[in-house]
Amino acid sequence: xxTLLIKNGTIVDPxxxxxxxxxxxxxxxxxxxxxxxxxxxxxxxxxxxxxxVPGLIDIxxxxxxxxxxxxEDVASGxxxxxxxxxxxxxxxxxxxxxxxxxxxxxxxxxxxxxVGLANVYPxxxxxxxxxxxxxxxxxxxxxxxxxxxxxDGSGVADASVMRKALQYAQMLDAVxxxxxxxxxLAGGAMHAGVxxxxxxxxxxxxxxxxxxxxxxxxxxxxxxCRYHVCHISTAGSVExxxxxxxxxxxxxxxxxxxxxxxxxxxxxxxxxxxxxNPPLRTASDIAACIEGVKDGTIDCLACDHAPHLSEEKELExxxxxxxxxxxxxxxxxxxxxxxxxxxxxxMKLIELMTVNPARIVGLKKGALAEGAEGDVTVxxxxxxxxxxxxxxxxxSRNCPFGGWxxxxxxxxxxxxxxxxxxxxxx
Amino acid sequence: xxxxxxxRWTRKHLLGLEDxxxxxxxxxxxxxxxFKEVSTRSVKKVPALRGRVVVNLFFEDSTRTRTSxxxxxxRLSADIIDFSAKTSSVQKGETLIDTARNxxxxxxxxxxxxxxxxxxxxxxxRHVKCxxxxxxxxxxxxxxxxxxxxxxxxxxFGKIAGLKVAIVGDIVNSRVARSDLWGLRKLGAxxxxxxxxxxxxxxxxxxxxxxxxxxDEVVGEVDVLNMLRVQFERIKTSQFPSVREFTRLFGxxxxxxxxxxxxxxVMHPGPMNRGIExxxxxxxxxxSGILTQVTNGLAVRMAALFLVTHGSGG
Numbered sequence: 001x002x003t004l005l006i007k008n009g010t011i012v013d014p015x016x017x018x019x020x021x022x023x024x025x026x027x028x029x030x031x032x033x034x035x036x037x038x039x040x041x042x043x044x045x046x047x048x049x050x051x052x053v054p055g056l057i058d059i060x061x062x063x064x065x066x067x068x069x070x071x072e073d074v075a076s077g078x079x080x081x082x083x084x085x086x087x088x089x090x091x092x093x094x095x096x097x098x099x100x101x102x103x104x105x106x107x108x109x110x111x112x113x114x115v116g117l118a119n120v121y122p123x124x125x126x127x128x129x130x131x132x133x134x135x136x137x138x139x140x141x142x143x144x145x146x147x148x149x150x151x152d153g154s155g156v157a158d159a160s161v162m163r164k165a166l167q168y169a170q171m172l173d174a175v176x177x178x179x180x181x182x183x184x185l186a187g188g189a190m191h192a193g194v195x196x197x198x199x200x201x202x203x204x205x206x207x208x209x210x211x212x213x214x215x216x217x218x219x220x221x222x223x224x225c226r227y228h229v230c231h232i233s234t235a236g237s238v239e240x241x242x243x244x245x246x247x248x249x250x251x252x253x254x255x256x257x258x259x260x261x262x263x264x265x266x267x268x269x270x271x272x273x274x275x276x277n278p279p280l281r282t283a284s285d286i287a288a289c290i291e292g293v294k295d296g297t298i299d300c301l302a303c304d305h306a307p308h309l310s311e312e313k314e315l316e317x318x319x320x321x322x323x324x325x326x327x328x329x330x331x332x333x334x335x336x337x338x339x340x341x342x343x344x345x346x347m348k349l350i351e352l353m354t355v356n357p358a359r360i361v362g363l364k365k366g367a368l369a370e371g372a373e374g375d376v377t378v379x380x381x382x383x384x385x386x387x388x389x390x391x392x393x394x395x396s397r398n399c400p401f402g403g404w405x406x407x408x409x410x411x412x413x414x415x416x417x418x419x420x421x422x423x424x425x426x
Numbered sequence: 427x428x429x430x431x432x433x434r435w436t437r438k439h440l441l442g443l444e445d446x447x448x449x450x451x452x453x454x455x456x457x458x459x460x461f462k463e464v465s466t467r468s469v470k471k472v473p474a475l476r477g478r479v480v481v482n483l484f485f486e487d488s489t490r491t492r493t494s495x496x497x498x499x500x501r502l503s504a505d506i507i508d509f510s511a512k513t514s515s516v517q518k519g520e521t522l523i524d525t526a527r528n529x530x531x532x533x534x535x536x537x538x539x540x541x542x543x544x545x546x547x548x549x550x551x552r553h554v555k556c557x558x559x560x561x562x563x564x565x566x567x568x569x570x571x572x573x574x575x576x577x578x579x580x581x582x583f584g585k586i587a588g589l590k591v592a593i594v595g596d597i598v599n600s601r602v603a604r605s606d607l608w609g610l611r612k613l614g615a616x617x618x619x620x621x622x623x624x625x626x627x628x629x630x631x632x633x634x635x636x637x638x639x640x641x642d643e644v645v646g647e648v649d650v651l652n653m654l655r656v657q658f659e660r661i662k663t664s665q666f667p668s669v670r671e672f673t674r675l676f677g678x679x680x681x682x683x684x685x686x687x688x689x690x691x692v693m694h695p696g697p698m699n700r701g702i703e704x705x706x707x708x709x710x711x712x713x714s715g716i717l718t719q720v721t722n723g724l725a726v727r728m729a730a731l732f733l734v735t736h737g738s739g740g
Contacts, residue, residue: 201564318564
């Protein structure tokens with residue numbers, strides 16, 4: 001019997017709509033009943049001045065293993081996750097080879113267990129090899145523990161393949177997470193607008209994202225599979241999802257920190273730390289995404305952690321791979337974009353990072369009720385710090401937020417009742 | 427010369443015209459003036475850059491720009507080395523930065539770089555210690571072409587402010603159009619861009635240009651026509667259907683020419699497709715500035731090499 005007591009903190013538990021000063025006990029890896037008088041814990045965390053919340057969940061990360069372990073692997077990705085306050089993450093299948101069969105799924109789950117930091121769940125590919133032509137063994141992967149399916153990095157371009165994927169995944173009650181990008185409008189290096197015109201770079205129009213969302217919503221109308229829009233980035237996309245939800249269609253959506261804080265203006269100067277896919281858009285797209293977060297159109301926050309080595313990023317803008325890391329600064333950035341300006345409350349922020357992502361991928365997590373798994377994050381909302389990619393636990397440093405002054409940081413990350421990470425000096 | 431340079435030009439690199447002030451541009455044109463005379467001497471050399479080494483780092487095919495820079499360097503008494511990417515380690519996968527650093531390690535003063543990717547010159551300038559002159563980076567900028575176009579127009583009309591200049595053709599893919607746009611706007615000309623919508627996005631209006639899809643609408647009101655080369659690859663990407671249709675709509679045919687102002691000045695950055703974007707008789711005629719552009723290009727590039735050398739305190 002191992003007991004962890006987190007005391008003096010303010011619990012924020014969106015599943016019970018509870019926010020208040022209370023101590024939290026985790027006994028043998030599960031949220032337990034309070035300690036009786038004289039009860040002594042094996043370990044104690046002092047959460048004075050901090051929020052104590054269900055372990056944060058990010059359903060969209062890239063851990064590059066197998067195949068590109070120099071950029072990141074399950075071990076370093078897990079370290080980055082807990083350092084950012086995340087107890088559970090889902091990793092995308094665009095590895096080399098891709099996670100498109102039960103052997104690969106098993107590999108990731110076993111690695112996660114071996115490393116023993118965050119809970120890492122693999123997202124299986126929708127199609128074999130992520131080629132968009134034939135369905136992968138969704139059922140076998142599902143049985144083995146794949147948490148969701150996606151060809152992320154690309155969207156499933158062929159409507160007939162996507163239709164069958166929706167039908168098949170519906171049978172398993174699995175969620176399809178789509179990287180929405182019409183490939184014939186893709187191939188640009190940044191958002192198509194006046195900045196891309198000025199820089200002489202080919203642009204990706206907003207419609208490339210909207211076309212695939214609209215198509216999938218129509219396809220799914222009569223199928224009703226769980227369908228999730230990855231990294232939403234345009235005002236038009238948010239509007240499509242909003243109307244679909246109003247019509248009672250089954251759709252969820254996530255947004256990344258960079259799409260809440262940076263516009264395509266950042267690409268002037270050709271710094272590839274501002275190259276992502278979907279690309280940075282305009283100020284009105286940011287405003288629409290924030291509005292979408294406020295009114296529930298966007299269900300969760302996910303940082304799309306995409307590690308790349310400096311030699312990969314230090315290329316001509318057009319040739320550099322898109323993507324930035326994010327696990328270790330995401331929380332502070334969400335606070336900056338959403339909480340500090342007063343758009344949402346702390347309760348809502350935690351809901352977007354716990355209960356909602358858990359529900360989307362079907363995990364029984366995200367709550368602090370007695371008996372729930374002992375995944376907890378302690379957050380100091382007042383801590384001021386400067387984002388320094390040089391200090392990241394991730395193997396990669398490609399981050400556009402280096403040098404940013406931010407407020408709010410996870411100070412302890414508890415997984416299954418064990419403290420997996422603590423901010424040194426606290 | 428050195429004293430004036432340190433007042434009006436302090437830049438170590440010439441990456442584009444977008445960030446230059448009108449004063450800096452005028453200064454560069456005036457510097458080119460003083461170098462133009464050199465090419466008329468029997469010994470076409472000045473010692474301004476003696477002992478310096480200039481490298482032409484070209485990742486794209488180009489005979490005329492490369493030759494122009496090479497001659498410019500030689501007229502300034504600099505040593506010039508030509509580096510063509512096809513015959514180099516780039517074939518073996520070496521990055522742009524590594525290629526440049528390796529060359530720089532041999533002791534050079536200026537890299538003149540042409541590259542198919544926008545931003546390449548800027549990327550290079552962040553990773554080498556020597557000066558960088560952009561000879562064309564993707565569709566982004568071609569500053570010495572912009573300067574020589576300005577020089578040529580100024581020479582012809584005695585001014586730039588108040589003139590109406592049309593640039594016609596494949597604008598969206600043209601670094602020449604962009605550099606010309608910046609230079610002309612800063613010096614007070616009105617710029618009219620002409621082409622089909624698939625090659626000319628309206629967003630150029632936000633950069634200070636007038637966007638026109640009907641060539642005949644403006645052909646009679648412009649002082650200068652800068653015709654861009656038609657790139658046939660754009661047919662495959664459905665940006666226009668055929669050469670025949672393009673010529674009919676956007677070519678400077680004899681017919682259209684007759685509807686221009688009597689003293690309209692016709693330019694082309696070259697190489698030109700005779701009979702397509704421009705008819706032979708116009709290209710070779712008295713109102714064509716095409717060969718003058720080439721001559722002026724030499725003086726302008728001498729100025730560019732000179733300015734970045736002395737601008738960096740060298």
